[in-house]
Amino acid sequence: MRRIIMDCDPGQDDAVSLLMALASPEDLQILGITAVAGNVGLERTERNARMICQLAGRSDVPVYAGCDRPLMRPLITAENVHGQTGIDGIDVFDPTTPLADGHGVDFIIETLLAAEDDSITLVPSGPLTNLALAMMRAPDILPKIREIVAMGGAMREGGNFSPSAEFNILVDPEAAKIVFDCGRRITLAGLDVTHKVLATKERLAPIKAQDGVVPQAVYNMLAFFNRFDTQKYGSGGAPLHDPCTIAWLLKPELFQSKLCNVSVETHSALTLGHTAVDFWAVTDRPKNVRWLYDVDADGFFALLTERLARFPFEEMGDGQADAKDQPPRLTVLGSVNLDIVARADRLPVAGETVTGAELSRFPGGKGANQALAARRLGADVCLCARVGNDAAADEALALLRVDGVDLSHCISLADCPTGVALVVVDAGGENQIVVAPGANRRFAAESLKLPQAEALLCQLEVPMAVIEEAAAQQKAGLFVLNAAPVAPISPAVLRRVDVLIMNEIEAQALDGQLDSFQGLKALTLGAKGAMLMKGDKVIARATPPKVQVVDSTGAGDAFCAALTIALMSSVEYQEALDFACKVGARATTRHGAQPGMPHRNDLD
Template identity: 60%
Template sequence: MPRKIIIDTDPGQDDAVAILLALASPEDLEVLGITAVAGNIPLALTSLNARKICELAGRPDIRVFAGCDRPLKGELKTAEAVHGQSGLDGAELPEPAMPLQEMHGVDFLIETLRAEPEDTVTLCTLGPLTNVATAFTRAPDIVGRVREIVIMGGAYFEVGNWSPAAEFNILVDPQAADIVFRCGRPLTILPLDVTHKVLITPPRLGAIRALGTVGEVVHGWLDFYERFDLGKYGWEGGPLHDPCVIAYLLKPELFTGRHVNVEVETGSPLTMGMTVADWWGVTDREKNAQFMGGVDADGFFALLTERLGRL
């Protein structure tokens, strides 16, 4: 049976590719719904973009819910410098015909986790963890019903990409990340240490462009999206972050890591949002996460290209 998932996201071009990868894999993944959160861009745009992506995939049946429009504390940080003002700059999509659901995204998370059989729903988080943390705080009874939480966020050896110490998704709402990391359910974390090895090189991008209509759109998105990181890092291609979450669910053998303790810094202005991973086991803190460090990048892009070719 396909694994039941909820995608919590702030699209974002790389979020968009992750959503397309999930929707192209119905034999493996059943998408119960998509909850949008403020992050890369404000909530009004993330909830709009999620619906555009579903229609591009030919899945207007997927329900999209708007969730939290700001972090638990402080002001919202956004990333238009990376994603453009729309969040999906690089290829234009028509206004979606499918409606935004009236229910709040947090209420959808609570209702769905209460209704589905225990230990069957995986939460796939591609943005700040505000929606999930709010749901867990408001309805503690749902925490134990979650099968697994697979998170794109954080870093260890790579440290930060949005501050010297922190990765963007965690930095936007470190208090929410702290709640989720301490929840006691199985966590799998795909940090920058993995995603910075999954580079959008010209041959890989060309193979996606050759797929047809969806490939052309994805090519446009990623060609725009990677320009920021190409200038920042000087690599042969920009990193593709969020699709690693979905690829892990489809082919976990592509990834390697360790079961370690990971905690989030919420007190220091200097290192706010840092994910402190006890990679070498130098403390007695309880292990709480499978923290990935390696990836078969060629295998990842082979999977991504094959699945996008289905759409």
Template identity: 55%
Template sequence: MSARPLLIDCDPGQDDAVALLLALASPAELNVLGVTTVAGNVPLALTQKNARKVCELAGRADVPVYAGCPRPLLRPLATAEYVHGPSGLDGVDLPEPTLPLQAQHGVDFLIDSLMTASTSLTVATLGPPTNLAVAIVKEPRILSQIGEVVLMGGAIGEGNVTASAEFNIYVDPHAAQIVFSSGVKLTMIGLDVTHRVITTPERLAAIRGLGTRVGGVTADLLTYYGTYDIERYSLPGGPLHDPCVIAYLLQPDLFKSRPLYVEIETHSELTLGRTVVDLWNSSQREPNVNVVQAVDAEGFYTLLTERLARL
């Protein structure tokens, strides 16, 4: 079978970086047509630069990178340097990228790619979904060209930036509501799943033990990245969020999911950005999201380590 054509929208961020590496290491399955970046973990000037650094690290200077929206639709930008460090990729010192930033705006690239594609495309959304939401509003016809959106964000029963909300959705809940209510085929991978994908010392050692530059850089990134969550959650390692999206595209049998109705809270100060997941069909609404609920963590790290070894 031919590789699945894929657009990746992200806000690197160490876990975005690992997700990009996993995708770029899998050309037989995923044809990465381009990477768009958004403000999220760090501001846009850094996310676009970090994406270019990671593409070069992977030896994939053929993948174009585009800068998208520098802020959420309605709210001030909230960033997460307290997790990712001031650069977004703290833990390593990657060289300044020579891969040029594309002149076209990321939203316009998404629209043009979808409208001119001869087949439907998959969109992997790893950061706040601002770029995709703006693209949908600007050109609603793209919805018929999207085969599936696989999104890292939300949760059934917990938050990580507030008691109720996961970071990506909290940063731009209004954009999330546009995407979730658009009718697009949507798979959500939230904290209920990603907090089970823990980079334990043994798993980290296996990545470092690859003995390659990519393996060493990845291990250094994850060592820094895990520090905050290890302390906060008393875990044996940091959870890996965004790479779950790519692993789902590569090996969906690692995950278990079910169709559910999900709505985004956009009004409450207390629960702003919460993904309200109707587990028991209390609303009697038709499901609009394929909600991932479980993951084979060992299988995930086997896949990740094997693919990183290819770079």
């Protein structure tokens, strides 16, 4: 996962870039957003950035106001392109998300100085004033920068705001020169590549077809944005400049690039802001920039469309839907972990060391996984959990925030780490897991205030006393318990459980406890599927569809969430089990437990 600071001047294309990043917390941890004057004045760019964060449901990301003018020149703006608000095409409002205290440049400096070397990526998509001023004021921030991925400049495409210069560089060429000469790794998406990413009607159609506030806002902004550039260039759609930075971070294989020297003209009145790209290495100037020059445009729009689909559906209306149209309300009580995953050719046996693994970090924990899976399947989900007061908690909760899980009952505990799961996954997708529970173990039963819902879904990664208290508080509705990991279940809990979900190992361990259990038992059998039982009688069997297994870590949690939702809707047992097996199988086709959780429309 990359830790990034986004520096921008929204702008419709900046807004789309922000939304792509906000929808990708498993890949990008946004430490903060700094606004700069550019497309419009600073008072509108900082408001627009806050508005986009609120629209995305990400008020947890701080927005800072930076510089309101270039380093040495009068400000140039582009209302003729972006409209008076900067993001014309949607209804602009005053966001309730407040502006963060302090200047954006101070935030950049303080964040970098507190970081390890080569750890933070800067993603500027406007004039480079904030970054340049930070470098001038505190040169010791430079070793902290992992990479700068920026939108700006042009070679073959000439200029878009003067005959020679691209807008971001033209607004503050002195700042661009400082940044380009800083000595850190730079990737630059200039007009040569962004002019190939055209928002044509055909490419916007899948976005227009999506329900929800965010994709509709993107479609409406780009419909306005198109009106100027299609006339200017005679093309079928406007180029999406700024999102190329985020697309590069998410899927660099979409682009072709070349290491070049890029220098900025800061004196000539005729060619001010021109970027001299030494593409063919005809000089001996140092190669300071990775220059993006080609792109798989269809792949870019497929990525954009997929990321926009991640935002939870919200109706733009009076909210007076019929009760039958409301999503099922589910409370999930359980664990939150940060999964540290090593992928190796095979799993080690006892006492053996296996080398050559690749390491990744994903949000996880059975409670969090099941809450996210249920949310993506359409439920209104509240997660009751405990996390530490640390950076790992932000990573572990990131996807839940993006997908709209209610975290008002997810409490941070002081002086206690967030839980961590150490996961090893082999080439066939099988896994071994060891958990350091951290705050999950410190969950106190007396602190539980369970929100009432139609169903409660629990696991055994929190203390049994907490589950006993939940059983006492959940006096009505469906109570589902996933008996994982293996642990004795108190009689008080078993008496309240309606559905008990186990795998074969867990069922064997609990065999002596279940003689008097009167509820429904769901037994998962891995690749062989699952079955539902009442007492010793099998009442339904199902096998999963064949898929290419990549990572089975989250399959069981996806199954639990899907079975719970299906049973809440009162479908027949066979239909419920078929659905749960289908969802569980689909969850194995991507790396990481939470990133692999399918959305409802993935199952069609």
